[in-house]
Amino acid sequence: MSAKYGLVSYNSSRKHISISIPSSTEVMSPHIKSVEELRVLGINLSSFSPPTQFMICVAGVFVFYLIYGYLQELIFSVEGFKPFGWYLTLVQFGFYSMFGLVELQLTQDKRRRIPGKTYMIIAFLTVGTMGLSNTSLGYLNYPTQVIFKCCKLIPVMIGGVFIQGKRYNVADVSAALCMSLGLIWFTLADSKVAPSFNATGVLLISLALCADAAIGNVQEKAMKLHNGSNSEMVLYSYSIGFVYILTGLLCVGGLGPAAAFCSEHPVITYGYAFFFSLTGYFGISFVLALIKLFGALVAVTVTTGRKAMTIVLSFMFFAKPFTFQYIWGGLLVLFGIFLNVYSKNREKMKLPSINDLRGWLLAGKKVRFLSQNV
Numbered sequence: 003m004s005a006k007y008g009l010v011s012y013n014s015s016r017k018h019i020s021i022s023i024p025s026s027t028e029v030m031s032p033h034i035k036s037v038e039e040l041r042v043l044g045i046n047l048s049s050f051s052p053p054t055q056f057m058i059c060v061a062g063v064f065v066f067y068l069i070y071g072y073l074q075e076l077i078f079s080v081e082g083f084k085p086f087g088w089y090l091t092l093v094q095f096g097f098y099s100m101f102g103l104v105e106l107q108l109t110q111d112k113r114r115r116i117p118g119k120t121y122m123i124i125a126f127l128t129v130g131t132m133g134l135s136n137t138s139l140g141y142l143n144y145p146t147q148v149i150f151k152c153c154k155l156i157p158v159m160i161g162g163v164f165i166q167g168k169r170y171n172v173a174d175v176s177a178a179l180c181m182s183l184g185l186i187w188f189t190l191a192d193s194k195v196a197p198s199f200n201a202t203g204v205l206l207i208s209l210a211l212c213a214d215a216a217i218g219n220v221q222e223k224a225m226k227l228h229n230g231s232n233s234e235m236v237l238y239s240y241s242i243g244f245v246y247i248l249t250g251l252l253c254v255g256g257l258g259p260a261a262a263f264c265s266e267h268p269v270i271t272y273g274y275a276f277f278f279s280l281t282g283y284f285g286i287s288f289v290l291a292l293i294k295l296f297g298a299l300v301a302v303t304v305t306t307g308r309k310a311m312t313i314v315l316s317f318m319f320f321a322k323p324f325t326f327q328y329i330w331g332g333l334l335v336l337f338g339i340f341l342n343v344y345s346k347n348r349e350k351m352k353l354p355s356i357n358d359l360r361g362w363l364l365a366g367k368k369v370r371f372l373s374q375n376v
Contacts, residue, residue, distance in 0.1 A: 042291045055295055062288030064308050066281040071312040072319065073278040074136075075144045080270055082263060087137030088251060089260030090275060094132065095244040097279035102237030114238065115228040124220055124235075125242035130213030133247060134206045141203025145313040145328065149188050150207040152309055152335050153181040157208075157215040173345035177338040184334030191327035236283075306339055 042062065047055045078084055138147055159170060159178050170178075189204060224235075251257040264271040292304060313332065 042287050047291065059288050059292045059295065060304055063285060063292065063304055064311065066285035066288065067308050068312060068315060070278060070281040070285055072315065073274050073281065075316060077271065077274050077278065078139045080267065084140035086260040086263060087140050088133055088247060088256060091133040091136045092244065092247045092251065093272065093275045094279045095240045095247060097276060098236055098240040098283060099244055101283045102233050102240060105233040106237055114234060116224050116234065120224050121238045121242055124217065124224065124239045125246060127213045127217040127220065128239050129243045129246050131210050131217055134210035138203045138206035138210065141200035142207065144316045146188060147207055148309050148313050149185065149332060149335055150211060152306060152339060153185055153211065156181055157212045171345060173341050177341035177345065180334050180338030180341065184331045184338060187327060187334060188331030191325050191331060
């Protein structure tokens with residue numbers, strides 16, 4: 003139903019504003035319903051207990067993203083494919099757009115809520131994140147790329163200091179320091195043992211991290227401000243990004259050689275890319291469900307565990323040089339992630355601060371010293 007409300011006239015001209023009021027039979031998009039009505043891939047999670055919901059989400063994240071990582075590395079292991087990272091991103095964006103369109107058609111609310119200008123910005127950042135990340139695999143080992151992805155905190159903190167003038171506590175600074183040292187250690191190890199190591203890959207994945215750090219804030223603000231759905235976000239951001247990448251490839255002449263190569267090996271390129279995109283799309287759904295049901299802390303913990311498992315499986319399934327420096331660098335990064343999670347949730351969980359822990363340690367040492375003197 004709709005109603006019209008007249009406003010006070012100015013200069014003898016009457017103005018009206020039309021307000022549409024949805025009827026009781028209209029149903030909003032399931033993506034903006036309450037958590038109790040959350041569905042993932044057709045599964046109504048509200049019918050399960052919280053522990054079962056958690057296990058379903060964790061299983062979904064691990065299964066789909068482990069397959070996603072395996073297929074991504076498998077595609078780049080095809081001889082001659084490494085120069086075509088941007089073309090793989092183009093194909094991936096095309097599949098994501100189709101998946102988003104299908105999901106949007108299955109919902110009853112198909113309206114676009116977020117402005118087109120916002121989608122153009124999000125699409126640009128998404129292209130930078132995924133395109134540069136895929137292209138970096140032409141220069142880096144897959145485990146090195148994953149380690150870099152674990153360290154999104156570093157560009158976020160740098161941007162917070164220089165853009166917003168933020169100040170961080172000891173735990174946050176220590177987390178960033180551990181991640182930085184772990185990255186340096188891991189990268190130096192990779193440069194020594196990996197025959198295909200190239201500093202260009204480090205630059206590409208670093209730029210991808212910066213774009214990834216920015217895109218989360220822009221997406222969250224847009225979805226909260228305009229009440230947009232996940233399927234809408236996927237459809238418009240990836241379809242616009244598809245146009246960006248297609249235009250870029252046409253301008254630099256990179257579309258023809260990539261399409262010719264993939265047409266010669268359609269199964270191991272387009273076939274793998276389809277399942278690579280499908281599992282990535284499903285994985286995103288379970289990550290969003292984890293955030294809505296259990297919060298960002300749990301989601302970050304689960305996805306970090308998944309990335310660690312991805313690195314282990316990468317060394318198991320794909321032959322590559324190995325050194326124990328990978329382990330020490332990876333442990334430093336994991337410790338930095340732990341410090342970051344601890345810092346963000348110390349007040350909520352009523353955990354002691356770093357200064358409290360240091361005070362307790364000093365007090366314990368003082369007690370032991372006095373007891374020894376006695």
